[in-house]
Amino acid sequence: MKVLITGGYGFIGSHVADRFHKEGYEVYIIDNLSTGNRGNITFKHKGYELAVEDAKCEEVFRANQFEAVVHLAAQASVNTSIMNPQLDSESNVLGLVNILNLAQKFKVKKFVFASSAAVYGTNEHIPLKEELPCDPISPYGLSKWVGESYCRKWQELYGLETICFRFSNVYGPRQSSAGEGGVISIFMDRVFSGQTLYVYGDGNQTRDFIYVEDVADAIFRSSYSRLSGIYNLSTNTECSVNEVIEAIGTMQSVRDITYADRRDGDISRSVLNNEKVKRELDWSPMYGIGEGLQRTYAWFELNRAKMESATSAVSAAKLTPYRQMFKKYMPYAENLLAFVLTAWLTFTQDTDYSAIDIKLFYITIIGIMYGNRQSILAVVLSIGLFIYQKLLDGRELVSLLYDTNVFFQIAIYLFIGLVVGYAIERKNSAIQAAERNKDELEEKYDFLNGMYKEVREVKDELQLRILNSGDSFGKIYSVTKELESLEPENVFSSTVNVVKSIMSVQSVAIYTVNPYRTYMRLIAHSNDYEGQASIRVEDDACMRWVLNEGKVFVNKDLASNAPLMCAPIFYNGEIKAVIAIDGMAFNKFSLYYQNLFKVTTDLVSSALARAFAYIEATESQRYVKGTPILRKEAFASILESKKMAKTHHNTPFLMLCAAEGEAGIESRPDQIAGMLRETDYIGLNEQEKAVILLSNTGYDDAARVLERFASRGISLNIVNGEL
Known part of the structure; x- marks a missing residue:
């Protein structure tokens, strides 16, 4: 399973990534490295140096099917949000909307959003509950509040399951003391460097400190739960700044403490009620402030040398x-x-x-x-x-x-x-x-090339796994070579062979879906298939379920009016076709073969995506300018695939030309094209004469087809023999 973590190289994000990795997930990270550090992640993963508002994020979603998205990337400085609210909104609002939209478009199952206690403002109803009104006092808190609203609306409008966590004061290893780092990380850094600790106020102000690994645990649990909505993530425990200093003093002597005037906007007490998340998520914090500080202190002690080296680098950068x-x-x-x-x-x-x-x-x-x-x-x-x-x-x-x-x-x-x-x-x-x-084009090329190589690596790794699995699935590697074509018709025809060979089934059929998802047309099938040439989606419960859910359908009830399995084929996030199989041996009707069918259809989707992209890129070269008539070379390729399908699978097709003495098809191509199905074509033959190619249409249907054209004043004849 795959999870995408935005801001995954940051303090909280790296711990969340660690947790998912330990649970066996494939981890993908989007981070612009403005505050993150690649060194925080030590395991194998895929990372992209991108801002969350960047349009190139779509390529990451397109190349991977994520089970969950954890959105942690944000501009987290309150002062920066006040000084530059536009920058704050670009990352925290526009970036969130971009990732939300992509998660919905590419059918992510769960979206986790990191909100903040800053949404409450200066509310004095301690401890703060989720139901209390929000009144943020900074653009940062406002952007988080707006983000919660976006998540809620995306679930209402698009069905994307979202959950929002309002973090209290998170602390722990890897937290930076630069800028607006947490008070604990700042104190730790100053204690190790022998500097004075500055406390704004009398030190009796309280905060709700939560250890970062407890946060990561809650996020992981929520990713596979059915929960949605807004939850406080905290310890529900008040701890004063003076108590934190005392606890640090037991581990390392504190040189000096200076108390200064309280800063404007600082609140005296802050604690979040966590009863709701404990009850509904079955989660509770494992680390108290004492144990959490000890673990944080141990990390700072271990990484002190590295931090001093980083400080030297910063000093050099001042030149x-x-x-x-x-x-x-x-x-x-x-x-x-x-x-x-x-x-x-x-x-x-x-x-x-x-x-x-x-x-x-x-x-x-x-x-x-x-x-x-x-x-x-x-x-x-x-x-x-x-x-x-x-x-x-x-x-x-x-x-x-x-x-x-x-x-x-x-x-x-x-x-x-x-x-x-x-x-x-x-x-x-x-x-x-x-x-x-040139730089922009090179950057885009490098990014897309990297995405292509990554997809190829994943595909090759999958093929090698299957090849070396020690059973009959090794044949997938050689069989799927048939899919390496840039013509969708060839891919559809080859898919019948591939699926039939891999799944060991008697019957395979492929239906294309019209843009309105109301009708499905049979475009390729095996010899043994006896199903309909056209399906009305409203009348077929099986196909309707596949189109609505976008998942593999398994006929567990063994209904006679439905195939054993159906799987969607995606292109650009939309279902373009459906593969149906039947005639499988009962002992192979298992989860094992269901997963194999899913892998096979994913490979077909990849091959079709490449073919469709090629067709889109060469569309101006395939058609006679200003007409729906295919040029000779493109039409010959489609015709060849139809002949192969007829030879191997007995899939019929019909060729029509203008009747003798009648005006040629090229004289009124638009009228004729309007009478054809999505799977039919008009093209130029070897003699540069326009002909019509009707898919899945045999001589038995010829009289009806010719009569339909004749009713519109179009006189056609059947083409006999080879062109």
């Missing part, structure tokens, strides 16, 4: 602003140096080359190197140097104001500086835009 300042002012220094060289050359210039104005070269070179800003500075310096030259030649400053030659020379400097600077600036902007576009 970066100086480097940035140097980089910023370096062009000005080089410009001035070039000006000094220009001035020296100007005053020492040989009389034979006095007609050459070095200042123009200076302006041009600076403009080419640095663009508009530096070229304007070069123009100003050159004008100053030019006027200074005139003054040295004995000219009066006032006389220069009336000299047109002086103004002409200054105009030349300005013209050269502006033209060169503007041209270079425009070129640099175009280059930067192209580089940004």
